[in-house]
Amino acid sequence: xxxxxxxxxxxxxxxxxxxxxxxxxxxxxxxxxxxxxxxxxxxxxxxxxxxxxxxxxxxxxxxxxxxxxxxxxxxxxxxxxxxxxxxxxxxxxxxxxxxxxxxxxxxxxxxxxxxxxxxxxxxxxxxxxxxxxxxxxxxxxxxxxxxxxxxxxxxxxxxxxxxxxxxxxxxxxxxxxxxxxxxxxxxxxxxxxxxxxxxxxxxxxxxxxxxxxxxxxxxxxxxxxxxxxxxxxxxxxxxxxxxxxxxxxxxxxxxxxxxxxxxxxxxxxxxxxxxxxxxxxxxxxxxxxxxxxxxxxxxxxxxxxxxxxxxxxxxxxxxxxxxxxxxxxxxxxxxxxxxxxxxxxxxxxxxxxxxxxxxxxxxxxxxxxxxxxxxxxxxxxxxxxxxxxxxxxxxxxxxxxxxxxxxxxxxxxxxxxxxxxxxxxxxxxxxxxxxxxxxx
Amino acid sequence: xxxxxxxxxxxxxxxxxxxxxxxxxxxxxxxxxxxxxxxxxxxxxxxxxxxxxxxxxxxxxxxxxxxxxxxxxxxxxxxxxxxxxxxxxxxxxxxxxxxxxxxxxxxxxxxxxxxxxxxxxxxxxxxxxxxxxxxxxxxxxxxxxxxxxxxxxxxxxxxxxxxxxxxxxxxxxxxxxxxxxxxxxxxxxxxxxxxxxxxxxxxxxxxxxxxxxxxxxxxxxxxxxxxxxxxxxxxxxxxxxxxxxxxxxxxxxxxxxxxxxxxxxxxxxxxxxxxxxxxxxxxxxxxxxxxxxxxxxxxxxxxxxxxxxxxxxxxxxxxxxxxxxxxxxxxxxxxxxxxxxxxxxxxxxxxxxxxxxxxxxxxxxxxxxxxxxxxxxxxxxxxxxxxxxxxxxxxx
Numbered sequence: 001x002x003x004x005x006x007x008x009x010x011x012x013x014x015x016x017x018x019x020x021x022x023x024x025x026x027x028x029x030x031x032x033x034x035x036x037x038x039x040x041x042x043x044x045x046x047x048x049x050x051x052x053x054x055x056x057x058x059x060x061x062x063x064x065x066x067x068x069x070x071x072x073x074x075x076x077x078x079x080x081x082x083x084x085x086x087x088x089x090x091x092x093x094x095x096x097x098x099x100x101x102x103x104x105x106x107x108x109x110x111x112x113x114x115x116x117x118x119x120x121x122x123x124x125x126x127x128x129x130x131x132x133x134x135x136x137x138x139x140x141x142x143x144x145x146x147x148x149x150x151x152x153x154x155x156x157x158x159x160x161x162x163x164x165x166x167x168x169x170x171x172x173x174x175x176x177x178x179x180x181x182x183x184x185x186x187x188x189x190x191x192x193x194x195x196x197x198x199x200x201x202x203x204x205x206x207x208x209x210x211x212x213x214x215x216x217x218x219x220x221x222x223x224x225x226x227x228x229x230x231x232x233x234x235x236x237x238x239x240x241x242x243x244x245x246x247x248x249x250x251x252x253x254x255x256x257x258x259x260x261x262x263x264x265x266x267x268x269x270x271x272x273x274x275x276x277x278x279x280x281x282x283x284x285x286x287x288x289x290x291x292x293x294x295x296x297x298x299x300x301x302x303x304x305x306x307x308x309x310x311x312x313x314x315x316x317x318x319x320x321x322x323x324x325x326x327x328x329x330x331x332x333x334x335x336x337x338x339x340x341x342x343x344x345x346x347x348x349x350x351x352x353x354x355x356x357x358x359x360x361x362x363x364x365x366x367x368x369x370x371x372x373x374x375x376x377x378x379x380x381x382x383x384x385x386x387x388x389x390x391x392x393x394x395x396x397x398x399x400x401x402x403x404x405x406x407x408x409x410x411x412x413x414x415x416x417x418x419x420x421x422x423x424x425x426x427x428x429x430x431x432x433x434x435x436x437x438x439x440x
Numbered sequence: 441x442x443x444x445x446x447x448x449x450x451x452x453x454x455x456x457x458x459x460x461x462x463x464x465x466x467x468x469x470x471x472x473x474x475x476x477x478x479x480x481x482x483x484x485x486x487x488x489x490x491x492x493x494x495x496x497x498x499x500x501x502x503x504x505x506x507x508x509x510x511x512x513x514x515x516x517x518x519x520x521x522x523x524x525x526x527x528x529x530x531x532x533x534x535x536x537x538x539x540x541x542x543x544x545x546x547x548x549x550x551x552x553x554x555x556x557x558x559x560x561x562x563x564x565x566x567x568x569x570x571x572x573x574x575x576x577x578x579x580x581x582x583x584x585x586x587x588x589x590x591x592x593x594x595x596x597x598x599x600x601x602x603x604x605x606x607x608x609x610x611x612x613x614x615x616x617x618x619x620x621x622x623x624x625x626x627x628x629x630x631x632x633x634x635x636x637x638x639x640x641x642x643x644x645x646x647x648x649x650x651x652x653x654x655x656x657x658x659x660x661x662x663x664x665x666x667x668x669x670x671x672x673x674x675x676x677x678x679x680x681x682x683x684x685x686x687x688x689x690x691x692x693x694x695x696x697x698x699x700x701x702x703x704x705x706x707x708x709x710x711x712x713x714x715x716x717x718x719x720x721x722x723x724x725x726x727x728x729x730x731x732x733x734x735x736x737x738x739x740x741x742x743x744x745x746x747x748x749x750x751x752x753x754x755x756x757x758x759x760x761x762x763x764x765x766x767x768x769x770x771x772x773x774x775x776x777x778x779x780x781x782x783x784x785x786x787x788x789x790x791x792x793x794x795x796x797x798x799x800x801x802x803x804x805x806x807x808x809x810x811x812x813x814x815x816x817x818x819x820x821x822x823x824x825x826x827x828x829x830x831x832x833x834x835x836x
Contacts, residue, residue, distance in 0.1 A: 184500030194498040333818035405818035
């Protein structure tokens with residue numbers, strides 16, 4: 001055991017050519033800046049952040065800044081990304097980008113994206129690395145740096161693959177069966193995409209891809225195949241589903257699995273010989289640092305599976321769905337209305353999320369229990385401003401992956417009650433459950 | 441993040457990113473071909489096959505045929521009928537008010553005008569789910585001047601009491617709440633049995649009716665024309681022209697299906713729920729009933745639902761049902777459509793009275809409509825790929 005610990009510390013402290021990590025820094029910085037520029041160019045700063053009259057922030061009460069400040073936040077992301085890419089002020093750039101990016105992400109829960117979480121995680125990890133002048137690593141990069149990043153990337157694929165091991169995905173081909181026929185008008189492959197068997201085949205292929213790709217990339221003999229698969233798979237997904245920078249993020253991340261000196265070797269192949277850096281003597285990583293690293297690795301590995309450990313329903317109730325790399329698993333239809341009851345007068349009014357939310361916000365709210373509750377709390381806060389205490393009840397209906405619609409939330413529970421109480425009361429009805437009096 | 445299955449009231453990120461409308465364009469080859477197609481195929485769809493021809497192939501072929509059929513069988517048909525009925529209404533009002541001094545309006549004449557108004561209202565309400573295209577988009581945006589509710593009686597009465605002209609051009613310059621079907625309804629019904637007498641005593645009131653109906657006729661004709669062109673190509677061959685509102689066939693299918701669900705919600709929430717007092721009061725609000733003066737509120741609701749049923753089942757061509765593979769779902773939607781229609785038709789008229797005297801009957805109709813909306817919005821949309829799924833800022 002002691003020998004294993006010593007061996008692990010020595011391996012983590014080992015120095016290696018930093019060319020691969022440096023190139024990843026450049027790619028990350030460019031993607032970070034590019035994503036921010038794209039957001040601005042699409043007009044989303046105002047459309048998604050500035051214009052909506054209300055938001056559902058991650059931190060209750062968090063105010064959305066003015067448009068001017070919002071643009072400054074995106075300018076900070078662009079500047080931060082460029083500083084990271086150029087290596088002129090890597091840490092400052094990462095700190096600037098991270099602060100601005102996370103702040104924007106906190107403004108509205110309905111804008112949650114897994115790949116934004118992934119970018120945040122990688123950005124935070126990069127911030128902890130011992131960058132030297134010029135965005136390089138003096139004496140070579142510590143092995144633990146690339147190992148931690150590899151773990152983060154590998155876990156995305158691994159948990160995404162594990163999450164696909166369910167009956168909807170493997171036996172019914174859902175939700176791909178609903179999404180692929182939308183592309184039936186594509187030349188050549190269109191008719192193929194309309195065939196139910198295609199959805200099933202692609203489901204199995206997708207699960208196999210997610211589960212196998214980390215191993216394919218780690219094993220030197222299959223690495224080239226793995227990399228080619230990454231490029232083809234993410235390019236195809238990017239073609240079928242416009243998902244922004246995500247394909248580029250994953251393709252860039254896959255380079256972390258290549259030999260650490262791969263950019264230098266590639267340059268040499270192209271006739272641009274660059275001398276390899278002198279590597280420092282490999283001092284083992286300290287025991288506390290090793291322990292911290294292992295702790296972080298354990299947390300990163302287990303957190304996405306918390307719903308399994310705690311018995312939560314991540315698909316229907318969406319408890320533990322976020323921050324778990326559960327990608328492309330859910331096709332939900334939803335409909336929700338809220339009955340706002342004045343506790344003093346007993347007067348009831350019906351509120352629809354569409355009344356205040358933008359379509360893209362409402363689209364998220366109507367299918368996700370915690371967002372429905374957030375909206376109920378917003379209504380309660382608004383009523384309180386007018387001097388009224390209200391209870392808010394939901395008539396929420398949803399359908400998961402092509403199943404018949406059913407009521408999603410108990411209609412008799414006041415959603416302004418503490419969340420823990422609601423869970424204790426079983427506020428999300430079980431999948432397949434039926435509330436008395438509801439239509440068959 | 442997992443993609444969601446929301447129905448969308450508008451394109452994701454709304455019209456703000458796409459602009460509020462497109463400038464008028466000269467007819468292109470595509471426009472002309474479409475117009476020739478419309479002329480050549482009008483009335484020639486004798487089977488369940490699509491107007492575009494016998495549909496073979498997969499879902500995308502059916503979807504492409506569906507949007508052509510819905511445009512023709514539902515949209516163009518109802519708008520053409522509405523234009524014709526509006527012309528008939530203008531004729532009836534012209535006859536009623538030809539010379540109020542020499543030949544005072546009669547009760548029979550008023551009844552004939554009311555019947556013409558009632559008839560014109562039918563196709564218009566059956567097309568209520570078409571809250572896209574020229575009814576809402578600029579530069580046409582013809583929906584508001586045709587039917588904005590509730591009416592602003594004071595604006596109309598001020599015009600009548602004034603001294604200026606009361607021709608169609610006058611009303612064309614008015615705000616939406618001072619023109620269109622609801623204002624004509626106000627003038628034809630507000631005085632009850634004394635309407636004919638008042639019209640005779642106040643010639644300017646009669647002149648206002650003629651002016652209003654002329655304005656309505658102009659707008660109805662413009663709507664039918666705009667629906668054919670430029671909106672015909674946009675809605676039947678999307679993505680092929682500059683400034684098209686829709687990128688592809690699925691975009692247009694989404695629009696139709698979304699509007700079906702929202703129309704049902706509107707019937708349940710606004711047309712029935714509003715008068716029931718769901719807006720915040722604890723008691724009924726009969727004044728909020730649509731077409732309260734004429735008592736056509738329930739017929740309005742039934743017509744609107746009939747439009748949804750027409751989009752679902754199709755006419756001679758395809759309907760949305762033809763995209764549904766799940767037979768149980770198709771049967772459920774049909775059953776809930778029928779149940780909703782039955783409960784609506786079972787409600788005693790006028791609605792304003794029923795919400796006060798028998799609110800439980802109205803609530804039963806709402807329950808049926810709620811179940812229908814659940815089927816359309818929560819089950820049907822995802823089942824036929826009507827989802828926002830991913831969009832440019834979305835992802836997994």
